[in-house]
Amino acid sequence: MQHAGGPNPYKVAIIMEELGVPYEYKLHDFSSMKSEAFLKLNPNGRVPAIEDPNTGIVLFESGAIIEYLIDTYDNEKKLTYDSFPEKYQLKSWLHFQMSGQGPYFGQGVWFKHFHKENLPSAIERYQNEAKRIFGVLDLHLGRNKTPYLLGDKATYADLAFVPWLWYRERLFGELPDPTPDFPHFAAWAERLMARPSVQKMHALLKKNTGQ
Ligand SMILES: N[C@@H](CCC(=O)N[C@@H](CS)C(=O)NCC(=O)O)C(=O)O
Known part of the structure; x- marks a missing residue:
């Protein structure tokens, strides 16, 4: 996971901690978030972004990342409901x-x-x-x-x-x-x-x- 001082990456980290999904994080400063290498992960140049080696997916926007983590790793529905509504x-x-x-x-x-x-x-x-x-x-x-x-x-x-x-x-x-x-x-x-x-x-x- 790509990370920095601000709050949004911690949203994603809390979900991974709760689900017991192992992860490594890389801290960025504001200029490295605008580098060519980072813009390949997130064209918006902000954190968080993730790369999941299990599935090969690269994602940005904390809300989308959270939905992906829940769909992929919350098999026991610990943090979600699959009932309607x-x-x-x-x-x-x-x-x-x-x-x-x-x-x-x-x-x-x-x-x-x-x-x-x-x-x-x-x-x-x-x-x-x-x-x-x-x-x-x-x-x-x-x-x-x-x-x-x-x-x-x-x-x-x-x-x-x-x-x-x-x-x-x-x-x-x-x-x-x-x-x-x-x-x-x-x-x-x-x-x-x-x-x-x-x-x-x-x-x-x-x-x-x-x-
Ligand atoms: N809507 C985005 C917001 C991302 C965002 O603004 N992240 C901040 C850190 S919490 C950032 O990367 N700021 C760098 C900048 O403003 O250039 C998300 O939730 O992922």
Whole structure:
């Protein structure tokens, strides 16, 4: 697996840890992600990307990689459901993570820490969108009355939200973390954070980023 400091590769690593799929990872800096060799793996020049020697496949985009890993290696349905409608509802949550939580958090952290101008209105927009995402998850979990998105089992879709949740402090900075305002979301996040795979990968993220 091709990796770097940011959160998206950890989504994939958590799934491999949970499924017991052995893997090696290679860390990249921003320039090596744009090299010719890397663009052969991911023409988008970003991580994660994987090469699976068992099947010969090369894939990019964390959501697509997760779906591949589940289809190929989750024979016991540890992190998924193959029943109807749950199989498809899981995809709704994964797409929501990929198109909602990921980009809003990513842009928020960018405008807060890396953008060359200080643009408070942009920072505020993405902080508010992150809070909105917490609210969507809170509403669903409160209505469903289940510990995880679809039931008693933590699925690949639940776990996909984890790495950006590690960045709450980076996004909200000096503001209080809004998580306690969303009690169902807060309890769900805490359950996910307690998993050994998540703790192991969080420790690795801290080591790799020095944060
Ligand atoms: N939608 C992509 C996002 C990938 C992404 O933006 N990865 C970051 C690291 S977490 C990256 O490679 N950044 C390098 C860059 O922005 O050039 C995915 O989920 O795989």
